[in-house]
Amino acid sequence: MSITLSRRRFIAGGTALLGSGISGVAWPMQGSVSLPIPTLVDGTRGEPIDLRIRNGEWSFKPGIKTPTLGINQDYLGPTIRTRQNSQLNLSYQNTLNEQVAIHGHGLHVPGDVDGGPQLAIAPGDRWQPALDIVQPAATCWYHSHTHGSTGHQVYRGLAGMIIIDDEVSDEVPLPRQYGIDDLPVIIQDRTFDSQGRLVYSLQDASEDGWLGETVVINGAISPVARVPAGKVRLRLLNGANARFYIVAFSDNRAFHKIATDGGLLSAPVPLTQMEMSPGERCEIIVDLADGGSAELLTLFEDEIEDAEGIVGSLLDKFSLSKTPQPEPSLTLIVDRTLPAHTAPLPDKLATIVRPEQSEIVGVRDFILDMEDGGSNHTGHGGHALMDMTINGAAMDMNVINERLEIGVWERWRIRSNQGAHPFHVHGCSFLIEQMEGAAAPPDQQGWKDVVVLDDDDWSEIVVRFDHPATDQYPYMYHCHILEHEDRGMMGQFTVN
Ligand code: C2O
Ligand code: CU
Ligand code: CU
DSSP, X not given: OOOOOOOOBOOXXXXXXXXXXXXXXXXOOTTOBBOOOOOEEETTSOSOEEEEEEEXXXXXXXXXXXXXXXXXXXXXXXXXXXXXXXXXXXXXXXXXXXXXXXXXXXXXXXXXXXXXXXXXXXXXXXXXXXXXXXXXXXXXXXXXXXXXXXXXXXXXXXXXEEEEEOHHHHHSOOOOOBTTTEEEEEEEEEOBOTTSOBOOXXXXXXXXXXXXXXXXXXXXXXXXXXXXXXXXXXXXXXXXXXOOEEEEETTOOXXXXXXXXXXXXXEEEEESEEEEOTTOEEEEEEEOTXXXXXXXXXXXXXXXXXXXSOOTTHHHXXXXXXXXXXXXXXXXXXXXXXXXXXXXOOSOOOOOOOOOGGGEEEEEEEEEEEEEOOGGGBOTTSOBOEEEEETTBOOOTTOOOEEEOTTXXXXXXXXXXXXXXXXXXXXXXXXXXXXXXXXXXXGGOSOBSEEEEOTTEXXXXXXXXXXXXXXXXXXXXXXXXXXXXXTTOEEEEEEO
């Protein structure tokens, strides 16, 4: 089971690798790597899946070995595929000499198997959660959620993808050949020192969190994926610690967003660019039936804002007139020998039933804030650390911040007093009613578990919990900028 990611390299002149049917496509950048595709593990067989949390050594850059963490592999973990109405049995083994909690992000499971910080696995120990999968098809993920070291452990590699299928996803005509026309795309950014080691410091993170300099996709820098000459589904996961990306293609081509965090949208939404905040997933379809190639860009939203003032319509400027063009984060190149999905996109995907206003019983307010922590917490870089709070309190493992009732719809009004924050809630998918002070756009009207609030701004969600979470094993809500989370922008709640 300890198969490592495939990292076959394109070798100059090795055209056989690309097949013979390729035409009119420039040879990919010499020395570029193939997109690593994490091993797919079948999670429907019932028996526990062994997941070894271990140290690794991974080449982000050719010829340089970087100390990392991984799950069954050197960096990141396998993709676990499961189904609605089946039981997913996991068996984590912590072989590190630090404690690790691993959370199933996006899973609708009870608090005692959710993998929050209360469920940390001691060095040498095992944790075997049995997860009853009841929710619809979705792209979820699992990642470290260790108290105070989530950011550092995710940064070193403790994350992987979970794919849930159901009858709807079986039937809608969408690409679904894993690794061929249905690709996991885990977007992260990393900073390396002169010896290729990962650089990370919670203490020295800016108020925006730890922003890496180099984008890595499934652990590779600017990789290339060979894809069929048809529709290709990308399961995009913003697995970065803190970075907000603007995702687009270098030729500004249209693509269709088909799924949000918690599952398929009711219909595909055509877009040319979209924002992805930390923790979010977006499934998109890009059509390569024309046989060319497509370059996926993951632009740093913070830098775009600095350069242009507004995020707005910058992509038109980028694709049409920017020189030099930004480096593609992932290049898709058509290989006509691969079986292509050419069926038209369906007009209808999933049925999303929103609650009636009269069904929404409770209202809760959450205010996210960051304040200067004063001179006693001065980081190595010399800047004062911020105090990160929700409703005036920093995360305390001994405090339950909210108590909820099972099966009841509530409206949560979430506000940022300072800074942009992706707010995430465990144990559920929710629907966005208002986002950044306006009605949710069509591509945000699906099931979500992350909602963005901009600086001095608010969003509103409706949410219901169908599983219990006890005082001993509560659920969490928090900012998904992992340095904000680790510094306290998180709370605990029970569902009874
Ligand atoms: Cu993905 Cu509590 O987080
Ligand atoms: Cu989560
Ligand atoms: Cu935040």
